[in-house]
Amino acid sequence: MKRRGKIIGNICAWCLLCAVALLSVFYAYPALTSEKETKNNERPVVLSLWHIDTFEGGKGSRANFLKNAATAFGKEKRDCVILVSDYTAAGAKAAFESGKYPDLLSFGIGFDADPALFIPFDDLFFSGGTGTKKGKSVAYPWCAGAxxxxxxxxxxxxxxxxxxxxxxxxxxxxxxxxxxxxxxxxxxxxxxxxxxxxxxxxxxxxxxxxxxxxxxxxxxxxxxxxxxxxxxxxxxxxxxxxxxxxxxVNVYNDLYQYIGVLNCGEATGEEAENQKTARRFGRSFVSYLLAEKVQSTLDKIGMFSLSADIYGADTGxxxxxxxxxxxxxxxxxxxxxxxxxxxxxxxxxxxxxxxxxxxxxxxxxxx
Structure with a gap:
């Protein structure tokens, strides 16, 4: 009987030990992987892009073109989502006056934007988007008419x-x-x-x-x-x-659809870091939009690129x-x-x- 009781005791001890081990794994594993899961489940940076038509386009919607480009950009970056909204000039002006601003703005001549709201580009220059005669460009054409x-x-x-x-x-x-x-x-x-x-x-x-x-x-x-x-x-x-x-016509053109990254208001702490991140992704999207891969598809909306050859030389x-x-x-x-x-x-x-x-x-x- 003593031997049998000892065996039963050993079995119980082993069962208890296994239970403790299983519980340890159950509770410890989430703690060990929480950092990795948090990183993988971080919410992407969400930017707003407002598009304003101030002159006639070609044969399609410039706003839809931007939406498609933003979707493709998001698939490549995965940690950034750009929400494109179509605004009238009057609607955007009213929003600006109420203190609401987007992260990026697509606009043309005829919308009274304040160049002080934009971040200057270091690597892009276009005379029509300077805001001042000899300043840096704060807006650059992503497509054009003629x-x-x-x-x-x-x-x-x-x-x-x-x-x-x-x-x-x-x-x-x-x-x-x-x-x-x-x-x-x-x-x-x-x-x-x-x-x-x-x-x-x-x-x-x-x-x-x-x-x-x-x-x-x-x-x-x-x-x-x-x-x-x-x-x-x-x-x-x-x-x-x-x-x-x-x-x-070579002598004059103002049919340029510009894009710029906005910097609205001073911030401190976490908000300042968020703004810095938004600007970085905003500039990244501008570079993406101006790349030949995107520029070469402007024929879908009947517009022109300042750099890419899209149309045949023997066409209008x-x-x-x-x-x-x-x-x-x-x-x-x-x-x-x-x-x-x-x-x-x-x-x-x-x-x-x-x-x-x-x-x-x-x-x-x-x-």
């Missing part, structure tokens, strides 16, 4: 203020572009500045400008021989099956792309700063409408 003169005959010899109608499709300065292209006043820019060739203001003529769709219809109905329009008109003609000829879009990139031997001479105020934009269009080309160029240099 101006062109359209003719059904292909004969541009009669192009003048009397024979052209201007298509206006947003906050861009279409009349300014047309006036500069027509060259209403010949001037020479020398060491002493800009000189008028003697033509009087009374001899200068302004052009007729209409909303884009009305201008397009009036042109097709023969109201004017030429239409001064954009890439949007190129796709309108294509959809209609209209044979058209395009004369590219290809000719406009070459003019925009300066591949035809002529670079874009003038642009308007995207941070130009509403009052300055009105003054610019006023000079253009009155044919005051010398004053117009002086003004563009000053803002």
């Amino acid at each position: 101006y062109a003169v359209f003719s059904r005959s292909g004969d541009f010899s009669r192009l003048s203020a009397d024979t052209v109608i201007v298509s206006k499709g947003g906050g861009n300065l279409a009349e300014t572009a047309c006036a500069l292209h027509l060259g209403s006043v010949a001037e020479t820019i020398g060491d002493e500045g800009i000189f008028d060739d003697g033509e009087t203001a009374a001899e200068r003529k302004s052009v007729i400008a209409e909303d884009s769709l009305a201008a397009y219809v009036d042109f097709l109905n023969g109201k004017k021989e030429y239409l001064f329009g954009t890439q949007r008109d190129l796709y309108r003609f294509a959809a209609r099956g209209t044979e058209i000829h395009a004369q590219t 879009a290809g000719a406009m792309e070459s003019a925009l990139q300066g591949k035809n031997g002529k670079k874009i001479v003038w642009t308007a700063n995207v941070f130009m105020s509403e009052a300055a934009r009105k003054d610019t269009e006023k000079f253009a409408a009155e044919g005051e080309i010398v004053q117009l160029k002086k003004f563009l240099k000053s803002v």
Whole structure:
């Protein structure tokens, strides 16, 4: 009996020991792996990107293009999610005035943004996105449109203020572009500045400008021989099956869709670290958006890249792309700063409408 009791006691002891061991593993394992699980289960950084259309695009949605790019970026990074929202200029302005800001902003001329809200780029420069004449760029174009003169005959010899109608499709300065292209006043820019060739203001003529769709219809109905329009008109003609000829515009362009990373307000402690992380991911997304892999797909929305070759040289879009990139031997001479105020934009269009080309160029240099 004693021997049997001893055996039973040993068995109980071993069972108790095994139970303790199992419980130790059960409770110790989560503690040992908690750091790894926490790291794997960390919530990704979430950034907001607001997109604003201020001028007509090509044939698709720029906001949807950004959403697709943001999704692809998130799949690559995995630790960052970018939420893209489509805003009107008025809606974004109201949000800014109430103290609400995104982490990134996609916008064009016609939206009154404050350049002080943006973080300067160290490795990107574009004169239209500086905010100041000699400062660093705080916004850079991720896609662009272009101006062109359209003719059904292909004969541009009669192009003048009397024979052209201007298509206006947003906050861009279409009349300014047309006036500069027509060259209403010949001037020479020398060491002493800009000189008028003697033509009087009374001899200068302004052009007729209409909303884009009305201008397009009036042109097709023969109201004017030429239409001064954009890439949007190129796709309108294509959809209609209209044979058209395009004369590219090199002298001026303001059809740039910019992107910038915002830095809104001072913060300390953990909030400051969060802002620093947001800026880092924001700049990373800008680099991703400007990479050739993404830029080469802008034909999906009928827009142009400042760097990637997308369209065939023998197409209307290809000719406009070459003019925009300066591949035809002529670079874009003038642009308007995207941070130009509403009052300055009105003054610019006023000079253009009155044919005051010398004053117009002086003004563009000053803002």
